Amino acid sequence: DGGITQSPKYLFRKEGQNVTLSCEQNLNHDAMYWYRQDPGQGLRLIYYSQIVNDFQKGDIAEGYSVSREKKESFPLTVTSAQKNPTAFYLCASSMGEIPGLAGDDEQFFGPGTRLTVL
Amino acid sequence: DQQVKQNSPSLSVQEGRISILNCDYTNSMFDYFLWYKKYPAEGPTFLISISSIKDKNEDGRFTVFLNKSAKHLSLHIVPSQPGDSAVYFCAASAWAGNNRKLIWGLGTSLAVNP
Numbered sequence: 193d194g195g196i197t198q199s200p201k202y203l204f205r206k207e208g209q210n211v212t213l214s215c216e217q218n219l220n221h222d223a224m225y226w227y228r229q230d231p232g233q234g235l236r237l238i239y240y241s242q243i244v245n246d247f248q249k250g251d252i253a254e255g256y257s258v259s260r261e262k263k264e265s266f267p268l269t270v271t272s273a274q275k276n277p278t279a280f281y282l283c284a285s286s287m288g289e290i291p292g293l294a295g296d297d298e299q300f301f302g303p304g305t306r307l308t309v310l
Numbered sequence: 311d312q313q314v315k316q317n318s319p320s321l322s323v324q325e326g327r328i329s330i331l332n333c334d335y336t337n338s339m340f341d342y343f344l345w346y347k348k349y350p351a352e353g354p355t356f357l358i359s360i361s362s363i364k365d366k367n368e369d370g371r372f373t374v375f376l377n378k379s380a381k382h383l384s385l386h387i388v389p390s391q392p393g394d395s396a397v398y399f400c401a402a403s404a405w406a407g408n409n410r411k412l413i414w415g416l417g418t419s420l421a422v423n424p
Contacts, residue, residue: 196353232319234399234416235354242409282353297342297403297410301353 195219196302198283203307205270205277213268213305215283224266225284225299228252235282241266270307277309313337314402316415323422329387331418333400336381340402340413345374345385348397348417357398358385390422 196217205211217224226238237250241260255274260266266285270277284299315334323329333343341362346354360367360374360383367374373386387394400415 198353232416235414248409280351284353297412298344298356298359299412301355304351304353306351 196283196285196300198281198302198305200305201303203305205307205309207309208272210269210271211277211307213270213281213283213307215266215268215302216264217266217283217285217300217302218264219285219300220263221285221287221300222263223286224260225286226250226256226258226266226268227282227284229280229282229304238268238281277307279307281305281307311336312416313340314400314413314415316398316400316418318418319416320419320421323390323420325392325422325424326389329385329390329394329420329422331385331387331398331400331420333383333385333415334381335383335402337402337404337413338381339404341405342403343374343376343383344401344403344412345372346399346401347394348399354399387420390420392422392424395420395422 199214223242225240227235236252238256239258241247244263247258247260257269282304283302286299313336344359345357347357348354358369358372358374360376365376376383397417397419399417401412403410403412
């Protein structure tokens with residue numbers, strides 16, 4: 193079964209610690225994304241990657257870092273510099289941009305990780 | 311500045327009736343629109359989409375209408391079922407340089423009452 197996995201489902205960390213959230217996909221998608229959702233808010237883009245070894249900052253990248261060493265994996269590190277890290281984090285993937293094929297915009301989401309910083 | 315707006319944070323509908331969720335956008339360069347459904351503590355799932363060259367797309371109980379001149383789209387669910395209770399996100403995409411960029415609305419929480 194193809195899909196996106198995020199682990200763990202729930203994560204607790206002490207303030208001041210870095211924490212890495214895992215995201216793996218076996219859909220053979222080129223593009224991957226990290227979003228953050230806070231109560232009553234929409235999805236805010238943290239980082240995205242269109243291809244291996246390349247990634248770009250989204251709208252709220254401060255305090256976060258990513259890597260894309262493999263096509264299947266796009267881990268997100270929440271650093272101690274992130275002022276309000278407690279949130280629901282969602283990873284997504286898509287086929288990536290192919291000129292003229294707007295239908296490839298569809299993003300497939302993982303189940304999410306609820307991070308709570310104590 | 312919100313480029314994709316879902317002005318109703320919540321909507322309550324009786325089971326069996328029609329649910330209409332609305333979405334407005336400001337960027338005329340958007341050429342593809344998507345609706346996602348999200349249950350609490352889960353990732354959003356794709357529901358239905360529409361290209362800007364069309365004005366209607368239908369999939370079972372779900373129909374999306376696009377009015378380009380008004381920069382408005384709507385999702386109709388007929389008949390509504392209790393299992394449809396979820397948050398619905400509208401998203402729109404456009405070219406941003408060499409990349410496609412997807413912009414999300416803030417969502418509308420739909421409650422379908424038995």
